[in-house]
Amino acid sequence: VDSEFELIGRLIARLPPPGLRVPVGPGDDAAVTEPAGAVVTTVDSVVEGVHFTLPEFPLPAVGRKALASALSDIAAMGADPGEAYVAAAVPERLRAQQIEELLGSLGEAASRYRVALAGGDLSRAPVLMLAVTAVGYQGDGPLVRRQGARPGDVIVLTGELGGAAAALRVLGDERRRQALEPGVADALVARQLDPQPRLRAGSVLAATGARAMIDISDGLGADALHVSTAGRVALEIELERVPVQAGVAEVAGGEREAIEVAATGGDDLELLAILPSDQVERAAEAVASGGCALTSIGVVSEGSGVTLRLPDGGELEPRGYDHLRS
């Protein structure tokens, strides 16, 4: 058995140099950074049995998911990603090679986003758990908070929803997966195993005047409620305008069910932003130039609360995933 220190040493050796902004990287008591302006910091955890299950999730996917979830909060502030710090708690059944595979994939994902893995902590636990602290920096635009929506503003959404929730029903259910077109199934599953934080879109939305922004991690309804509460305004969302990922209807058992999955499922890591109505076109073009769709899904009005209007005129309750109730 390797010692903790040997394993950590090998993991650090595999990381790229942390870059000029990080004069002291992993391996000391703490990392040292030299930020030039406002710093954005968030922490996000993934826990085996709660956010993922083994072996449905390959180990490298666990590292990618943990990092992407934390970076999605950086994207939701409109900030550029900087460093990440990882607290990993691993069960005894994982061999040193598996821990290396897990944390190595996290390092590779970090490189992909130009994030320096600047520090961490390794410990035992009965189940696998990663807590990722992500640090970002103000970019071209201002930082965007959850508050700030005003009556008359337009609600926009990046990409498509429902894929991450539908993917959970496909993972480990080979029969269900076979019933889908291979490309459709792969794209769904990638929403869980290789989720992509909308870093570029977040940065562009901040620079094109987004007044409020949040990432969809608890579900469209629940996250819209956060924006409504923080801004003391009402959000009215037309669910038929929400783009639903291909394959969700097949997995959910119908179009109406697909809309419900898209409105309440979490984990898609798309961004919900509030734009002044005269900025929507410009923002959509700028976001599209980065390969991401931006769709208007509703309007902000005076009042409070969130309305999720169904195509038939009915409404869905704006609830989402609650980590303590579930």
Place this chain on the structure above:
Amino acid sequence: VDSEFELIGRLIARLPPPGLRVPVGPGDDAAVTEPAGAVVTTVDSVVEGVHFTLPEFPLPAVGRKALASALSDIAAMGADPGEAYVAAAVPERLRAQQIEELLGSLGEAASRYRVALAGGDLSRAPVLMLAVTAVGYQGDGPLVRRQGARPGDVIVLTGELGGAAAALRVLGDERRRQALEPGVADALVARQLDPQPRLRAGSVLAATGARAMIDISDGLGADALHVSTAGRVALEIELERVPVQAGVAEVAGGEREAIEVAATGGDDLELLAILPSDQVERAAEAVASGGCALTSIGVVSEGSGVTLRLPDGGELEPRGYDHLRS
């Protein structure tokens, strides 16, 4: 049952305002800080069954221990503490009131150290686990790394060792506790239930010329090895000069056993620093003025590795706590 959001809202409402350096505190996608100079960041976890056991540890002690362990790394850089971010994973058997008690005590401890609890994450897990990311800032002195020791330098130690390891044998063993003087027993137990990071001593040591520094979390021998390896020097420590906390000998079963506990036990959160020999007296006076003893326990020489010399001339192996082996 409270929802996650209601509980988080109540926890945030109990926190003091985060201060001028934190324009956006808890409750948004990420916290925003505006640091003026170099930033020091570390992450540290405590896991039920690994770093503490329930109910031997009251819940407020778990929060205090997690925060203190992370701040100890900030102290070991000679930095001033700034913000903390907490990823909490709590088992279902804990009621909302208990979670509030746990995280509330963490908030109180943070206030004691003038640390702003600027963000966090709450999730379910089969066992209780806290990962604390602590952020600090360069103070009057330079930041002090593990590397930098030179032959001829003096090895100094803050406070006393052995208490935290001995406390583990006393907690939950009422007979053993009754065999000690009450004040001695309380001081031992406090090493686990309310450990104190040496923030002031760390800052003073940085300002008085410490060339290298580390906190004793894995054990004196193991942590001295980190300093030896990073600095490519040998460390020779005379164990009879290491101050051992009162009561450790009684708990360990003898003076020789007490020295072993002090040399290999972790968690004491004392600082091991390397000073140029002509700075030792001045540093000891400055550290003592903050109510903390500073003791010379050995010298740095050319070569490699750590020697832990026993009073009888023998040696102890410089090993410590390994989170993956134990």
